[in-house]
Amino acid sequence: MHAAVVEQFGRVPTWRQFPEPVAAEAEVVVEVVATGLHPRVRSQAAGSHYTSEGSLPLVPGVDAVGRFPDGSLRYFVASSETRGTMAERVAADPRASVVLPDGADPVAVAAGANPVMSSWVALRRRIDLASGARVLVLGATGASGRAAVQVAKHLGASSVVASGRDTTRLAALGDLGADILVALDDPASVGRAAADVDVVVDYVWGRPASDVMRALVTARTDRGRRLDWIAIGSTAGQDAPIPSAALRASGLTIVGSGQGSVGRDAFVTELPGIVEAIAAGTVAVDAQVASFTDVSTLWADADAPGTGRLVFTTADR
Numbered sequence: 048m049h050a051a052v053v054e055q056f057g058r059v060p061t062w063r064q065f066p067e068p069v070a071a072e073a074e075v076v077v078e079v080v081a082t083g084l085h086p087r088v089r090s091q092a093a094g095s096h097y098t099s100e101g102s103l104p105l106v107p108g109v110d111a112v113g114r115f116p117d118g119s120l121r122y123f124v125a126s127s128e129t130r131g132t133m134a135e136r137v138a139a140d141p142r143a144s145v146v147l148p149d150g151a152d153p154v155a156v157a158a159g160a161n162p163v164m165s166s167w168v169a170l171r172r173r174i175d176l177a178s179g180a181r182v183l184v185l186g187a188t189g190a191s192g193r194a195a196v197q198v199a200k201h202l203g204a205s206s207v208v209a210s211g212r213d214t215t216r217l218a219a220l221g222d223l224g225a226d227i228l229v230a231l232d233d234p235a236s237v238g239r240a241a242a243d244v245d246v247v248v249d250y251v252w253g254r255p256a257s258d259v260m261r262a263l264v265t266a267r268t269d270r271g272r273r274l275d276w277i278a279i280g281s282t283a284g285q286d287a288p289i290p291s292a293a294l295r296a297s298g299l300t301i302v303g304s305g306q307g308s309v310g311r312d313a314f315v316t317e318l319p320g321i322v323e324a325i326a327a328g329t330v331a332v333d334a335q336v337a338s339f340t341d342v343s344t345l346w347a348d349a350d351a352p353g354t355g356r357l358v359f360t361t362a363d364r
Contacts, residue, residue: 048064048065048066048067048135048136049062049064049065049134049135049339050062050063050065050106050134051134051339051342051359052065052104052105052106053104054103054104056092056093056094056095057093059092059342059343059347060106060342060343061342061343062339062340062342062343067136068130068134068136068138069138070138073140073141073142074138074139074140074141075116076136076139077111077114077116077121077136077138077139078113078114078135078136078361079111079112079134079135079136079137079361080112080113080114080153080157080361081111081112081153081154081156081157081361082108082110082112082132082133082157083110083157083158083160083161083356083358084346084356084358084359085110085162085356086191086280087109087161088107088109088133091105091107091108091109091128091131092105092107100128102128105128105129105131106129106130106132106133106134106137107133108131108132108134109124109125109131109132109161110122110123110124110125110132110160110161111125111132111137111157112153112154112156112157113132113137115141115144119146120147120151121144121145121147122145122156122157122160122318123139123140123143124139124143124144124314124315125137126138126139126140126143133339133342133359135339142315143311143315143318144318145318145319145322147326148322148323148326148327150326152326154334154358154360155326155332155334157334157358158332158333158356159194159325159330159334160318160321160322160325162190162191162193162194163191163194163321163324163325163330164314164317164321165195165279165304166195166198166199166248166279167198167202167317167320167324168313168314168317169248169277170198170202171202171317172304173302173304173308173309174246174275174277174302176202176203176204176246177203177245178203179203179204180204180205180245181204181205181207181243181244181246182199182207182244182245182246183208183237183244183246183263184196184208184209184210184247184248185211185231185237185248185249185251185255185256186210186211186231186249186250186251186280186282187209187211187217187220187250188209188212188213188216188217188220189211189250189280189282190333190355190356192209192211192248193216193220193223194330194332195250196209196223196224196225197223197224197329197330198324199224199246199248201329201330204246206226207224207225207226207227208225208226208227208228208237208240209225209227209228209229210228210230210231210237210240210259211230211231212230212231212232214230217230223331227241231251231255234255234258234261234262235262237262237263238262238263238264239262241259242263242266242267243267243268243269244274245273245275246274246275246276246277247259247263248277249276249279249280250279250280250282251280251281251282252280252281252283252284252285252286252287253281253282253284253285253286254283254287254288255283256283256287257288257290260276260287260289260290260293264290264293264296264297267297270296270297271297271298272298273298273300274297274298274299274300275302276299276302277303278301278302278304289301332355332356333355334356334357334358335356335358337358337359337360338360338361339359339360339361341359345357
């Protein structure tokens, strides 16, 4: 069989012959139909993700839609960090899968499940999201942030403030449920616009998060009211200088959400709702489709502005 293979961290993978997968106990061999090139997959291939085992060669890919031996078409999560889903076949645990609803687009599910999952699990598992809560999404112009705007509304938020760097993408978020749009490069404006939110979904971290945190806490009319800040991504930097006064003089609580802070079972439990929301169009997904044979050529340019999440597919999908 063929697979996208990373021979050296930081180098693009090549589509080449690779040994067939061997199913462990409770696993089955799945025919891959479509798999997304997510930022998480890029960090896996670079060896920079915090879960990296440092083993080479590896096949990247953390999730996919595949045809299972019983003929069902399912979204599933990879069982291995080194034998991922960017291959013609992969061993998978059926317990970490969900059957696609009739008529669901495999490409949309492959493109959307990972970015949707990040905010969905954060809001369902890391905090107690009250019905009618007000939410700020930092980094709302990326794929995960765009999904988070929609997910927050779907899970009961009464209003969403969307903040991001890309002004063109930011302007489009009003059609997806964002009530207030504000540029991330103006922390004071973000703080004023989101002064009374209950939850912050943060994909940027770094200095921008610190600046917004300071401005937001200062602008709150009731500083003692609880404010849940969920750190999910770090596009602006791995470290953020947290102002201690913001913690001492407000109801600010900071938590993280990701592998480790949320167990695998919790992720799996949320899969049916996530896949259903994408299949029904409740959460809109942008995707661009390419053949696995073009993985080396397209890898570096997949996240160019204005494009959807790149999804690699097999020729006979």
